[in-house]
Amino acid sequence: MTQKRATWQKTAVFDALNQEPVFVSAQELHQKLIGAEKKLGLTTVYRALTELVEAGQADALAGEDGEMRYRICSDEHHHHLICRECGTAEEFDLDGFEAEVSQLAAKFGFSKVSHSIELFGICKKCGMSA
Numbered sequence: 001m002t003q004k005r006a007t008w009q010k011t012a013v014f015d016a017l018n019q020e021p022v023f024v025s026a027q028e029l030h031q032k033l034i035g036a037e038k039k040l041g042l043t044t045v046y047r048a049l050t051e052l053v054e055a056g057q058a059d060a061l062a063g064e065d066g067e068m069r070y071r072i073c074s075d076e077h078h079h080h081l082i083c084r085e086c087g088t089a090e091e092f093d094l095d096g097f098e099a100e101v102s103q104l105a106a107k108f109g110f111s112k113v114s115h116s117i118e119l120f121g122i123c124k125k126c127g128m129s130a
């Protein structure tokens with residue numbers, strides 16, 4: 001039986017994620033929820049995160065270690081510049097690039113084209129403490 005539960009668990013996961021300024025993994029978020037006396041299983045956290053991403057409420061990206069990390073970002077289309085040390089992320093857009101992508105897609109007769117560009121590096125703060 002697959003029952004859709006838009007429950008307090010999902011709300012708790014959303015609220016916890018909303019408080020994170022940086023990209024966090026499901027495990028990290030799970031630890032925070034446990035610390036905040038929210039009794040959620042890791043599987044539930046994963047499921048809630050997946051649903052938030054599917055609903056467009058959260059962004060997900062795979063880090064260089066292959067682990068998925070999540071954040072609630074702005075609604076606008078954007079790309080990420082992520083610190084591989086602490087998960088800090090800057091949002092940016094590439095105006096010229098977006099236009100070129102549309103032209104390229106049109107040229108080859110493609111529609112509904114999507115793209116994602118993530119840049120990884122070391123943020124200023126982590127660079128200084130190294």
Ligand SMILES: [Zn+2]
Nearest residue numbers: 059073074080
């Ligand atoms: Zn984002």
Ligand SMILES: [Zn+2]
Nearest residue numbers: 083086123126
């Ligand atoms: Zn950093």
Ligand SMILES: [Zn+2]
Nearest residue numbers: 077078079098
């Ligand atoms: Zn773009």
